[in-house]
Amino acid sequence: MANPLIDITQIKRDFQLGSETINVLKGIDLQINKGEYVALMGPSGSGKSTLMNLLGCLDTPTSGSYILNGKDVSQMHDDDLAEIRNKEIGFVFQTFNLLPRTTALDNVALPMIYAGFSKSERNERATEVLTQVNLADRMDHQPNQLSGGQRQRVAIARALVNKPSIILADEPTGNLDSKTSVEIMNLFNEIHKNGNTVILVTHEEDIAAYAHRIIRLRDGLIESDNQNTNHL
Ligand SMILES: Nc1ncnc2c1ncn2[C@@H]1O[C@H](COP(=O)(O)OP(=O)(O)OP(=O)(O)O)[C@@H](O)[C@H]1O
Ligand SMILES: [Mg+2]
Numbered sequence: 001m002a003n004p005l006i007d008i009t010q011i012k013r014d015f016q017l018g019s020e021t022i023n024v025l026k027g028i029d030l031q032i033n034k035g036e037y038v039a040l041m042g043p044s045g046s047g048k049s050t051l052m053n054l055l056g057c058l059d060t061p062t063s064g065s066y067i068l069n070g071k072d073v074s075q076m077h078d079d080d081l082a083e084i085r086n087k088e089i090g091f092v093f094q095t096f097n098l099l100p101r102t103t104a105l106d107n108v109a110l111p112m113i114y115a116g117f118s119k120s121e122r123n124e125r126a127t128e129v130l131t132q133v134n135l136a137d138r139m140d141h142q143p144n145q146l147s148g149g150q151r152q153r154v155a156i157a158r159a160l161v162n163k164p165s166i167i168l169a170d171e172p173t174g175n176l177d178s179k180t181s182v183e184i185m186n187l188f189n190e191i192h193k194n195g196n197t198v199i200l201v202t203h204e205e206d207i208a209a210y211a212h213r214i215i216r217l218r219d220g221l222i223e224s225d226n227q228n229t230n231h232l
Contacts, residue, residue: 003070005165005197006032006055011064011074013050024050026220027064034165037192037231038199039208042217048201049170051217055199056168057085069165086114090159092169092200096151098143098158104130105139108157115162129157133187149180156187160196167191169200173207185210185232 013025024047032038040048053059054066057073060081066074073084091097098107108130109122117125130139133153143151152172159167169188173181189210192198200211208214210232216223 004031005034005036005069006030007065007067008054009065011051011054011061011066013047013054013059014062024220025054025061028220028222030215030222030225032197032199034197035192035195036197036199037188037210037212039211039214039228040199040201040217041203041205041208041214042223044203046217047220048217052168052170052199052201055166056089056091057081086111086162088165090162090164090167092152092155092159092167092172094171094174096143096148096155096175098151098154100144101142103140103142104135104146104154104157107143107154108161111158111162125161126157129160130154132160133157147180148176149183152176152180152184153187156184156191160191164196166197166199169198171201171203173202173204178206181207189232 008028008030011025011028012023015022015024028051040051042048054061060076061074064074065072068084069088073081105123105126109126112122112125127139130136133156135150135153135157138146138150146154173184176184185207188198188200202208212228212231214228215225
């Protein structure tokens with residue numbers, strides 16, 4: 001691949017637990033191009049979230065290299081990582097992770113504060129992405145005044161607000177019923193069609209079926225990596 005967006009070589013991640021060293025990621029090689037739509041699967045404990053944390057610059061590897069958008073982020077310190085994260089990565093979590101007692105608009109605008117935009121710029125852009133996720137009529141609602149699917153839409157809008165190069169989602173439908181999950185996956189399809197790179201973790205084959213490439217982890221290594229030509 002020429003200039004992949006994500007270029008990972010022999011990434012290992014160990015955790016120290018007392019006197020014991022746990023080798024969680026055991027040497028992962030992975031390249032992902034701009035605009036790909038990837039599902040990361042594998043049994044519980046296989047290292048999916050650990051890998052997502054590394055991809056999202058929330059963590060750094062014990063060894064190995066990670067070139068993100070041309071920059072080596074594997075040795076970077078926290079301040080620099082935080083800046084890369086804010087610019088390049090949009091996160092979506094299973095539990096939504098929205099601020100309570102804060103409107104949908106303010107939740108979505110929050111990452112733009114750290115990015116240094118003015119209030120009017122923040123409100124304009126947050127309105128635009130909330131409209132994109134079909135929540136134009138819910139902007140003043142707080143999370144507890146929204147359904148689970150609507151909360152996840154707010155979280156997706158927040159992930160998109162700084163126009164990141166990658167959307168990372170760890171079990172984004174894990175707390176949603178199957179009908180709402182389909183709605184959320186249709187939204188990810190749309191986001192992908194708009195040119196975003198999407199990487200999501202899921203346990204469910206029904207959800208992975210939307211992705212164009214399916215990577216399976218087992219015991220800290222990539223077990224298989226296949227194009228999904230019959231994607232939904
Ligand atoms: N901070 C940590 N310290 C010690 N061990 C950890 C730490 N984080 C993860 N692990 C271990 O690493 C292994 C992989 O964890 P990880 O959360 O990546 O799994 P996962 O594939 O996301 O599983 P699940 O499907 O259950 O979410 C587990 O055995 C876990 O106990
Ligand atoms: Mg996990």
